[in-house]
Amino acid sequence: MPSEVRNQRSAYGVTYADASGFLYASNNESGFIYRIDPGTRAAILVSRGPTSSGNDGARCFLDRIPTVTLTKSVPARLRASDQFTVSLLDSGDAPVTSATTAGGATTVSTTNWPVDDNSTYTITDAMAAGSASDLDDYDTTIACTDTTTGAPVTPGGVAGAWTLPITTTDDYACTVTNTAVAQPGITIKKSAAPLAQTAFVAGASVTYTFVATNSGNVPLTNVSIRETDFTGSGAVSAIACDAKATLLAPTEQTVCTATYTLTDADVAQRSVENTAVATGTPPGTQVPVESPPSTAIVPGTNVAGLSLEKSADPVLITAAGQEIAYSYAVTNTGNVIVSGVGISETGFDGAGDLSSISCPPEAASLAPGITVTCTATYTVTQADLDDETRQVITNAARAAGADPDGAPVSSNEDSAPVDLSRQPALELTKSAAPPRSTRPGRPSPTLSRPSTAAT
Numbered sequence: 001m002p003s004e005v006r007n008q009r010s011a012y013g014v015t016y017a018d019a020s021g022f023l024y025a026s027n028n029e030s031g032f033i034y035r036i037d038p039g040t041r042a043a044i045l046v047s048r049g050p051t052s053s054g055n056d057g058a059r060c061f062l063d064r065i066p067t068v069t070l071t072k073s074v075p076a077r078l079r080a081s082d083q084f085t086v087s088l089l090d091s092g093d094a095p096v097t098s099a100t101t102a103g104g105a106t107t108v109s110t111t112n113w114p115v116d117d118n119s120t121y122t123i124t125d126a127m128a129a130g131s132a133s134d135l136d137d138y139d140t141t142i143a144c145t146d147t148t149t150g151a152p153v154t155p156g157g158v159a160g161a162w163t164l165p166i167t168t169t170d171d172y173a174c175t176v177t178n179t180a181v182a183q184p185g186i187t188i189k190k191s192a193a194p195l196a197q198t199a200f201v202a203g204a205s206v207t208y209t210f211v212a213t214n215s216g217n218v219p220l221t222n223v224s225i226r227e228t229d230f231t232g233s234g235a236v237s238a239i240a241c242d243a244k245a246t247l248l249a250p251t252e253q254t255v256c257t258a259t260y261t262l263t264d265a266d267v268a269q270r271s272v273e274n275t276a277v278a279t280g281t282p283p284g285t286q287v288p289v290e291s292p293p294s295t296a297i298v299p300g301t302n303v304a305g306l307s308l309e310k311s312a313d314p315v316l317i318t319a320a321g322q323e324i325a326y327s328y329a330v331t332n333t334g335n336v337i338v339s340g341v342g343i344s345e346t347g348f349d350g351a352g353d354l355s356s357i358s359c360p361p362e363a364a365s366l367a368p369g370i371t372v373t374c375t376a377t378y379t380v381t382q383a384d385l386d387d388e389t390r391q392v393i394t395n396a397a398r399a400a401g402a403d404p405d406g407a408p409v410s411s412n413e414d415s416a417p418v419d420l421s422r423q424p425a426l427e428l429t430k431s432a433a434p435p436r437s438t439r440p441g442r443p444s445p446t447l448s449r450p451s452t453a454a455t
Contacts, residue, residue, distance in 0.1 A: 019064045020171075022114075035114060046114050064169035067112040069147075070123065072099055073177040074106050078137055078217050079250060083128035086110075086176045091119050100128050117169050123155065123162045125176050129314075132250070135160065137217050139181055144174040184282035184289045185216035186223070189369025191335045192274065192296035200271075200299040202264045208296060210239065210256040211369030212278035214248045220280030220289070223248045225256045228293055229275040233265035236274070248280060253370065273297050296335070304403035305334035306341065306366075306411035312395065318421045320382040326416060328357070328374040330399040332366045338401040338409050341366045343374050346413055347396035351383035354395070366401065385420060392417040 015025045023036040024046075034043045072086040087098035088110065097113045115121060123142065127135050142162050144153040148170035155162035155174070164174065189211045194204075210225045223245040230236060241256035248254055266272050275295040279288040309329040317324070328343050341363040348354055359374035366372060384393060396415035403409050 020067075022065075044111055044113075065114045066117050066166050066169045067171045068115050068121065068164065068166070069110055069112045069171070069173045070097070070099060071107060071109040071173065071175040072101055073175055074101055075177070076106075076180050077104075077133075078180045078182075079132040080104070081130055081132045083131055084176075084178055085126050085128045087124045087126070088113060088115075089122040089124060091121070093122065096121070112171060115166050117166050120163055120165045122157065123164055123174055123176065125160045125178070133217060135178075137181055137183070138178040140176065140178050142174060142176050144172060147171045147173050180218075182218045182282060182284070183216050184218050184220065184280075185214070186220060186278050186280050186289055186291045187213045187215045188225070188276065188278035188291040188294045189213075190274070190276055190294035190296045191368035192298045192300070193336070195298055195300040195302055195335065197299045200262065200267065202262055202267050204262045206260045206262060206272070206298055208236070208258045208260065208274060209367060209369075210241075210258075210276060210278065210294075211253055211367070212241075212245070212248070212256065212280070212291070213253045213369075213371075214250050214280065216282070216289070217250050218282050219250065220248045220282055221246065222288070223254055223278060223280040225258075225276050225278055227274065227276050229273065229295075231269070232260055232272045232274070233263045234261060236260045255367070255370070271297055271299065300335065302336050302403065302405075303334045304336050304338055304407070304409045305332070306338060306399045306401060306409055307331045307333050308343075308397065308399040308411040308414045310395070310397055310414040310416040312416035312418050314418070316419045316421055317380050317384070317393070320380055320385055322380045324378045324380065324393070324418055326354075326376045326378065326395060328359075328376075328397060328399065329371055330359075330363070330366070330374065330411065331371040332368050334403075334409075335368050336404050337368070338366045338403060340364060341372065341399060341401040343376075343397050343399055345395070345397050347394055347415070349390070349394050350378055350381070351387070352379060352381045354378045363401075390420070392419050 015023060017023050021038065023038055024033060025036060026033045032045055035046045036043045068088055070086045070088055072084050074084055083101045085098055085100040088096045090096050097110045099108045099110045101108045125135065125140055127133065140159055142155055144155055144164060146153050153172060155164050157163035164172065166172070191209050193207050212223055212225065214220050223241065225239045225241070227236060237259045239256050239258045241254050244252060244254040245256065273295060275293050277293050278291040281288045311327045313325045330341055332338050342359060343357045345354065355377045357374050357376040360372050362370065363372045363374065394415060394417050396413055398413050399411035401409050
């Protein structure tokens with residue numbers, strides 16, 4: 001007997017088999033009903049019925065119990081962290097079984113789960129926790145088959161929440177396939193230093209910085225910078241990029257630089273403009289994508305700016321003790337370095353204490369166009385859930401730093417509300433001694449069973 005069943009120490013009352021060769025056993029003390037595969041000795045818990053001090057019953061061996069098997073297929077991922085969960089819900093939207101991909105696996109399946117005939121189930125599809133992409137980044141399809149007859153079955157409902165009516169006692173198999181939708185994109189932010197009028201003299205060196213960001217959902221190879229317009233009388237040096245330019249993942253940035261020595265002719269015309277674009281090649285093609293142009297002018301006016309985009313994960317809380325991870329994405333939107341970048345909370349109404357906010361080393365001297373992400377966490381308390389006057393935990397913040405002259409620079413305020421879901425529940429367990437048997441030595445037949453089995 002499998003350990004899952006053997007470790008339930010109390011007596012087993014009803015045992016019966018179905019036409020597919022599976023054995024079912026009902027535990028008197030716990031009310032658990034297991035399906036056992038005699039060939040592999042594998043057991044799964046299929047139902048939690050009421051407890052009983054003794055039960056008995058019978059079932060026609062020729063009666064079939066229908067099953068549903070779900071398979072997740074992911075031919076290719078946009079990002080290595082993308083994982084998927086396919087689930088089967090009963091008619092009350094309670095989870096029945098599910099399967100989640102892991103690592104680089106392209107398929108995963110549930111067991112062939114016993115279900116009720118004449119009932120309708122729902123098949124859901126979702127990104128697993130920790131995935132970098134959204135489900136919308138993939139095309140999703142479903143294909144179902146009655147494996148007993150081989151006939152195709154057309155699910156109802158909508159994509160991501162399909163309905164599957166079980167109208168026979170046959171076995172069903174459904175495969176949910178997620179196909180990546182490539183949306184390549186790239187942006188560029190160009191800056192120059194120094195910008196001061198006093199530094200605009202013949203022989204002075206200007207450093208151009210180009211920050212290229214992968215704004216799409218697929219990696220880009222061979223990212224490069226191309227000058228499209230330059231008003232200087234001399235020649236700009238070769239543009240050198242960091243190692244990320246070879247393979248730039250979505251949301252990542254590569255930094256490239258070039259230098260130029262000002263001439264007397266440049267000083268005479270009183271300014272130099274330099275415009276460039278970034279390019280990168282997406283997978284499956286030799287045609288690169290190109291960014292909109294970005295221009296830097298020297299001498300210029302110092303413009304210091306920061307933007308903040310705040311997010312929270314998860315966005316729905318159901319129980320005390322859950323941890324919320326806050327992310328603060330800070331971008332230098334100006335054309336000068338902002339130093340000492342940090343985060344200031346402007347509004348947090350959790351009942352507990354938010355952790356300290358941690359920023360990466362790059363925040364100490366944030367170059368134009370560069371984005372850094374700071375983080376903090378919060379553990380939800382019971383007091384948060386008990387306060388029924390509010391439906392969310394609010395957290396608002398600003399980013400701040402200083403420009404090269406020491407003047408303060410502040411970002412927009414952004415917030416990341418987290419919804420609170422209160423799910424009060426009462427559980428009642430009722431038990432009673434079985435009635436006295438009408439035959440000496442034989443208990444009354446009370447059966448705890450799944451709804452698919454008849455007593």
